[in-house]
Amino acid sequence: GENVEQHPSTLSVQEGDSAVIKCTYSDSASNYFPWYKQELGKGPQLIIDIRSNVGEKKDQRIAVTLNKTAKHFSLHITETQPEDSAVYFCATYYSGTYKYIFGTGTRLKVLA
Amino acid sequence: DTAVSQTPKYLVTQMGNDKSIKCEQNLGHDTMYWYKQDSKKFLKIMFSYNNKELIINETVPNRFSPKSPDKAHLNLHINSLELGDSAVYFCASSHFYDGYTFGSGTRLTVV
Numbered sequence: 715g716e717n718v719e720q721h722p723s724t725l726s727v728q729e730g731d732s733a734v735i736k737c738t739y740s741d742s743a744s745n746y747f748p749w750y751k752q753e754l755g756k757g758p759q760l761i762i763d764i765r766s767n768v769g770e771k772k773d774q775r776i777a778v779t780l781n782k783t784a785k786h787f788s789l790h791i792t793e794t795q796p797e798d799s800a801v802y803f804c805a806t807y808y809s810g811t812y813k814y815i816f817g818t819g820t821r822l823k824v825l826a
Numbered sequence: 827d828t829a830v831s832q833t834p835k836y837l838v839t840q841m842g843n844d845k846s847i848k849c850e851q852n853l854g855h856d857t858m859y860w861y862k863q864d865s866k867k868f869l870k871i872m873f874s875y876n877n878k879e880l881i882i883n884e885t886v887p888n889r890f891s892p893k894s895p896d897k898a899h900l901n902l903h904i905n906s907l908e909l910g911d912s913a914v915y916f917c918a919s920s921h922f923y924d925g926y927t928f929g930s931g932t933r934l935t936v937v
Contacts, residue, residue, distance in 0.1 A: 746923065746924075746925075748925040748926075750926075750928075752867075755930075755931075756930055756931070757830075757916050757918075757928030757929050757930050757931050758869070758916070758926075758928050759928065760925040760926065760927070763925050801867055803869065807923065811882070813859075813871050813874060813882050814871070814926070816868075816869040816870075818866075818867075818868060819867045819868070819869075821867075
């Protein structure tokens, strides 16, 4: 069925440390995996995405890795800063349904 | 220029009333969506339109009715509002198979 599990639900890190958020999906036909950042009072914003023909993608301090065999993908944020504090959502495109299924969100808090 | 704009940003209304939320996108995207975000931050799709055609209609009470006059607009009308309808409603758009651009949300409070 349609399912994306996201862990952890909350994550606190010291400024400068790394943060990792992991998602597991169930649909083996999924081939597009975006990550969104939602700041307080705003809509989610696409920050990075990866397609199934790629194992890793980097954009400055953020990176996403994909393991299609295990059906999981992860968001990595290095050198975290207070402005990285937000709720992060993963998503997968669920084949045959024309819709994305979102993970349950991770509240990241970067402590100065 | 705002890419996906929705109005109003806040909406406080009494139970039983009818209200509408409007959404417009200037990105030239062909697909638009309505999502509901509850107090636990869960994002759940409600409707999706592709080129003005309804393609997703989740298990949503029929008090909720979307309307897409053209592919740049997707409005949401809600009849007979209930307390449980209180949430943040997000409009989003995309090229059919790409990531979304979300609006800033409409916080609906039913009292």
